[in-house]
Amino acid sequence: MNCSPFDLRDYWFEELSPEERRQVETHVAGCSGCHEEFERLRLTRQALSHLREEEMPRRIAFVSDKVFEPTRFARWWSGMPKLAFGLALVLAVFFGGVWATHPSLSVETGKWQLAFGGGSAQALAEMEARHTAQMRTVEETYELMMKQMNQLYLRQAEMAPASYRQ
Amino acid sequence: MIFREVEDRDLVLAARQGDVDAYNRLVSRWEKRVYNYLLRVVKNREDALDLSQETFLKAYRSLARLEDADRFAQWLFRIAHNEAFSQFRKERPESDAELVEPSGGRAIPVAGHAVYPLELELAVESALARLSAEQREAVVLKVFQGFKFEEIAQIQSCPVSTVKSRLYAAFELLRNVLAPVA
Numbered sequence: 001m002n003c004s005p006f007d008l009r010d011y012w013f014e015e016l017s018p019e020e021r022r023q024v025e026t027h028v029a030g031c032s033g034c035h036e037e038f039e040r041l042r043l044t045r046q047a048l049s050h051l052r053e054e055e056m057p058r059r060i061a062f063v064s065d066k067v068f069e070p071t072r073f074a075r076w077w078s079g080m081p082k083l084a085f086g087l088a089l090v091l092a093v094f095f096g097g098v099w100a101t102h103p104s105l106s107v108e109t110g111k112w113q114l115a116f117g118g119g120s121a122q123a124l125a126e127m128e129a130r131h132t133a134q135m136r137t138v139e140e141t142y143e144l145m146m147k148q149m150n151q152l153y154l155r156q157a158e159m160a161p162a163s164y165r166q
Numbered sequence: 167m168i169f170r171e172v173e174d175r176d177l178v179l180a181a182r183q184g185d186v187d188a189y190n191r192l193v194s195r196w197e198k199r200v201y202n203y204l205l206r207v208v209k210n211r212e213d214a215l216d217l218s219q220e221t222f223l224k225a226y227r228s229l230a231r232l233e234d235a236d237r238f239a240q241w242l243f244r245i246a247h248n249e250a251f252s253q254f255r256k257e258r259p260e261s262d263a264e265l266v267e268p269s270g271g272r273a274i275p276v277a278g279h280a281v282y283p284l285e286l287e288l289a290v291e292s293a294l295a296r297l298s299a300e301q302r303e304a305v306v307l308k309v310f311q312g313f314k315f316e317e318i319a320q321i322q323s324c325p326v327s328t329v330k331s332r333l334y335a336a337f338e339l340l341r342n343v344l345a346p347v348a
Contacts, residue, residue, distance in 0.1 A: 009333070009334055009337055012337075013308055013315075013333065014312075015314065015315060040341055041337070041341060043344065044337065044340050044341040044344050045309070047286060047289065047290055047293075047340075047344040048290055048305070048309050048310075048340065048344070049309070050286045050287055050290060051287055051290045051291070051294075051310070052287065053198060053199075053202045053310075054201070054202055054205060054211075055198070056197060056198060056201050056215065056218075057211060057212075057215055058215065059197065060193050060197040060201075060218055060219055060222050061219060062186075062190045062193060
């Protein structure tokens with residue numbers, strides 16, 4: 001510890017203003033304890049200053065050198081905004097067209113379900129019942145037609161000449 | 167005719183506009199100091215060189231993010247600091263320890279004795295090697311690079327009080343080694 005108005009280490013760290021430095025120097029000149037500490041710090045600072053800067057084994061590459069070229073990822077990333085903008089534009093045109101034309105789409109859930117094999121048993125039974133009813137109508141119509149044709153045939157036979165019947 | 171040396175700020179602004187030569191001048195101006203700073207911190211020439219290259223590469227790519235062109239030096243050393251301590255973490259996770267106790271080797275007498283410059287340099291190297299990475303970095307930034315406490319705090323990303331405690335503790339240790347009481 002010392003009784004200097006400012007930290008003696010800050011003097012050698014050059015963190016004091018000119019006025020503060022002057023005050024320290026004045027104090028140290030008249031205080032043996034602080035003078036001793038001040039001298040030891042000066043020797044330490046002086047010893048450190050003997051450490052020289054080393055020359056570089058080789059120079060740092062310049063911007064024009066290959067090492068400064070952007071990486072593949074950097075190049076890909078720099079192209080992303082253009083790609084994203086193009087994709088957004090395509091989507092905007094597509095959905096804009098859909099919105100502008102208002103296509104009328106209707107979906108019957110039961111039919112879609114049957115078409116994709118996911119229909120319910122009830123829907124399947126209803127469809128089979130409709131089919132049976134249609135077939136029954138067709139059969140009845142056929143039988144009626146055959147009956148009418150037979151009657152027509154018999155009536156023609158009654159009206160035919162006797163020589164013909166013989 | 168008065169010639170004014172081009173300031174870092176002017177070169178940073180020109181480099182931001184795509185002036186490649188301006189950035190190359192910044193590299194030429196700062197490469198030796200950055201290299202020596204990293205050399206003192208990582209204590210390996212090849213690593214220091216690789217980290218220096220990486221520092222200038224990252225600085226170039228993120229130059230647009232430098233808010234204050236006047237503070238290029240602190241910003242550059244901040245990148246170098248990140249590179250160095252990132253390497254520490256990869257290689258030696260335990261190096262995050264704040265303080266490393268001196269190894270207890272005998273003091274190297276300097277004061278009051280005639281020593282050759284090489285001997286003194288070795289003594290300083292040996293003394294610096296006893297410091298923790300953070301203390302050594304603070305000493306290098308203060309004594310060899312001439313940064314102020316506030317600037318070192320920005321580079322080391324810590325409060326000014328932490329910088330002071332690192333420097334005071336480091337200087338105490340260095341003083342005991344390099345300038346023992348006669």
